[in-house]
Amino acid sequence: MTEPVTMMAATTRLDYVFTAGVAQSKNLHGLEEGKFIGQRCPKCKKVYTLSRGSCPVDGLPTDEIVELPNTGTVTTYCVVNVPFAGQSIEIPYICAQILLDGANLSFMGLIQEIPIDQIRMGLRVEAVWVEPDELGPTMASVKYFRPSGEPDAEFDSYKEYL
Amino acid sequence: MAEGTNYSADHVLEYPYVRSVGPVVGAFLTGLRDGKIVGIRGTGGKVVVPPTEYDPDTGEETSGMVDVGPEGTVTSWSWVPHPRPKHPLTTPFAWVLVRFDGADTSFLHVMPASGPDEVHTGMRVRPEFAPEADRVGHVNDIRHFVPVDAAS
Numbered sequence: 001m002t003e004p005v006t007m008m009a010a011t012t013r014l015d016y017v018f019t020a021g022v023a024q025s026k027n028l029h030g031l032e033e034g035k036f037i038g039q040r041c042p043k044c045k046k047v048y049t050l051s052r053g054s055c056p057v058d059g060l061p062t063d064e065i066v067e068l069p070n071t072g073t074v075t076t077y078c079v080v081n082v083p084f085a086g087q088s089i090e091i092p093y094i095c096a097q098i099l100l101d102g103a104n105l106s107f108m109g110l111i112q113e114i115p116i117d118q119i120r121m122g123l124r125v126e127a128v129w130v131e132p133d134e135l136g137p138t139m140a141s142v143k144y145f146r147p148s149g150e151p152d153a154e155f156d157s158y159k160e161y162l
Numbered sequence: 163m164a165e166g167t168n169y170s171a172d173h174v175l176e177y178p179y180v181r182s183v184g185p186v187v188g189a190f191l192t193g194l195r196d197g198k199i200v201g202i203r204g205t206g207g208k209v210v211v212p213p214t215e216y217d218p219d220t221g222e223e224t225s226g227m228v229d230v231g232p233e234g235t236v237t238s239w240s241w242v243p244h245p246r247p248k249h250p251l252t253t254p255f256a257w258v259l260v261r262f263d264g265a266d267t268s269f270l271h272v273m274p275a276s277g278p279d280e281v282h283t284g285m286r287v288r289p290e291f292a293p294e295a296d297r298v299g300h301v302n303d304i305r306h307f308v309p310v311d312a313a314s
Contacts, residue, residue, distance in 0.1 A: 005183065005191040005299030012177040015247070019170040028169050137169050 023053025026065060028137035034129050038066040038103050046104035072100040072145070073153040074123040075161050079116050094119050098145055099161050106161050113146035122158065124150040186215045189227050191299040197291050199231040201265050211265040218267070231262035233288045233310055238268070241278040250302060256281045258307055273307040286310040 020028055023039060027050055030037030038047040039062035041055035048055070051062050077096035080089075094111040096119070111119060112128075125145040135141045183191055186202060190212050193200035202213035203226040211230055216223060238259040245251055250272050258281070259268035271289070275281050289304040297303040 002195075005188050005195055007180050008183050008187075008191060008300060010179045010181050012179060014175040016173040016175065017170055018173040020168065022168065025167060025169045029167065 021053065023051050023062070025137075027051065030067070031139065031141045032135055032137045034132065034135050034141065036068040036070070036100055036103075036127070038068045038100070040064040040066050047102060048105045049100055049103045050105075050107050066102065068100045068102050070127045071148055071150075072098045072103070072106075072125055072127075073158050074111070074119070074121060074125055075099050075106050075158045076121060077111065077119050079119065092116050096123075096125075096145070097161075098125060099158055104161070109142065110144040111146070112144040120152070122152040122155060124148045124153060184215065186213045186224070189213065191301075191303075193229075194291075194301065194303040195297045195299040197294065197297070198229055199262050199269075199289070200227050201230045201262070202227055208266040209264060210267050211262050211269050228264065230264035231289070233286060234260040234262035234265070234269075236273075236281070236283055236285045236287055237261050238283060239273075239281050241281065251306060255306070258287065260287055260307060271301070271304055271307055280309075 026039070027037050036049060038049050039051035039053070040047045041058055041060055041062050042064065043058040043060055044055060046055065046057070047066050047068070048062055049068065054061055074096045075098070077094055079092050079094055081092045083091055089110065094114070094116055095108055096111045097106040098109045099106040111125065124147065126148040127145055128143045129135065130141055130143055190200050199211065200213065201209045201211035202224045204210045204217035204224045205220040205222045208217070209228055209230060210218065210224060213227065214224060236258050239256045241254070241256050242249065243254050245253065245255065249255070251274055253274055254277070255272045255274045256278070257270065258273045259270055261268045273281065273287060286309065287307040288310050290306055290308050291297065292303050292305050
């Protein structure tokens with residue numbers, strides 16, 4: 001007959017329904033409106049981006065909502081040169097930790113519109129959003145960050161966030 | 163969505179593995195694709211189905227593929243009144259352990275039935291294969307088991 005069987009598909013699949021919860025839903029709603037939302041701790045006054053709803057230091061609810069600007073600083077970065085399954089961005093590309101102005105926690109974002117050998121700590125960046133009719137409750141509402149043209153931030157201004 | 167909405171979304175984690183099956187399981191899967199059940203001889207001539215590379219009792223190497231079945235006997239079973247999305251059948255069924263004629267071990271598969279009254283240990287069953295064109299060398303090449311006296 002035909003050739004012997006030597007391989008077998010053995011797909012592993014886990015189907016989750018992810019519920020964002022109250023705090024993350026506020027962040028997602030902000031993204032849907034093209035805004036970054038921070039949440040401030042009532043005690044230490046730190047502002048968390050993509051907050052889970054409580055301050056990890058003080059354990060208190062971060063109920064105060066703070067609208068954050070579109071601009072921030074690259075604290076650290078990584079140039080991705082390695083291809084992997086499911087990659088959606090052409091390599092090489094830059095992943096950076098971005099500290100929004102007024103925030104006390106950075107998050108990871110894609111950097112574009114800069115040659116990869118010019119990425120650096122302290123680079124000032126601004127968010128580029130998708131078209132208004134494409135905004136949704138997802139980080140995909142932010143297309144990427146790009147250099148804002150401002151002078152680099154002083155190291156002391158972000159050294160606490162590395 | 164409105165402010166204050168609590169968001170939720172489907173999130174699927176999937177690993178599309180393809181694995182090599184080796185000579186013994188490969189022979190079993192090749193048999194399924196070709197519409198037959200194949201076992202292997204273990205210690206003392208015992209026939210192990212599905213075949214393993216080593217005797218499950220003694221750890222000795224097995225050798226010599228043998229055809230068994232296709233009819234067999236239910237040695238144990240468990241009723242599933244409400245199948246889950248990943249179960250092989252969408253209607254109520256029994257997980258059955260089937261000892262094929264000529265085999266000394268049992269093989270796990272499914273048998274649909276209208277209720278648990280229709281399933282019992284010792285009943286005679288046979289596999290219902292998928293059409294030849296749909297068989298790929300996978301345990302699901304057997305769609306399910308049916309009682310031996312059932313119409314095809």
